[in-house]
Amino acid sequence: MLSRVHPLAKLVVCMAWLAASILVFDARFQVVAILVAAAILIVLERRSPVFVMLLTVPFALFGFGFLTTSLLFREDGGFAQRMAEEAPLGSEALSAGVVLFLRAVACGMISALFALTTDPGAFIKALMASWRLPPSLGFALFSAVNLVPDLAGEAQRIRLARAMRRGRPPRRIPGPVEAASLLIPLLAYAIRRATRAAISMELRGLGARPRTIANSPLFSRMDAAFAAAAFVLLWGFVILLA
Structure with a gap:
């Protein structure tokens, strides 16, 4: 289903979710982003749950580096204190590390969602x-x-x-x-x-103009409905969890 959405509409939506994952300092929002991406792949795209779980492994390994760095090379700064206040998990270093770990997984899953549902051509x-x-x-x-x-x-x-x-x-x-x-x-x-x-x-003669592009995707009402629903969902989660 998501494969039929216009690639540019999908790109704008995914970029907005990526920006929110980077800017929102809350572990709960990162978890929501991961679950939404996984649910779309499993329910709408009919991907195997095992495949989706394996898809998170490289992103989790990347995020694990942030977690261990935060725990082993702790430095109390404004960034860590802010995340510790918003998502208290026992210590500032642990809170910062967990948020960074979940952020890496969330950004990876959103990127994978776009890559797996978009035809490159x-x-x-x-x-x-x-x-x-x-x-x-x-x-x-x-x-x-x-x-x-x-x-x-x-x-x-x-x-x-x-x-x-x-x-x-x-x-x-x-x-x-x-x-x-x-x-x-x-x-x-x-x-x-x-x-x-x-x-x-x-x-x-690729420098010649004008040119005709055959079979290029066209925008439709479904693309507008998808983008509107995605932005409303994103805004609702940001307001609810921020």
């Missing part, structure tokens, strides 16, 4: 059509989006070719030595792709 086209993104930059972003999966496929083809030459199947996960040996071939592959992309950009 539609997002770039929307930027070009509505926010006047230069065509040359948009084509470069298209090339980068397509290059990432192509690099993975090229790496797998190189590994299979080497395995056939050795006469034994490749390992499921490449070791450090094998991964290092793939860097030069993949770099050469990326340079060739970049050269072809540059030539293609010249041939397409």
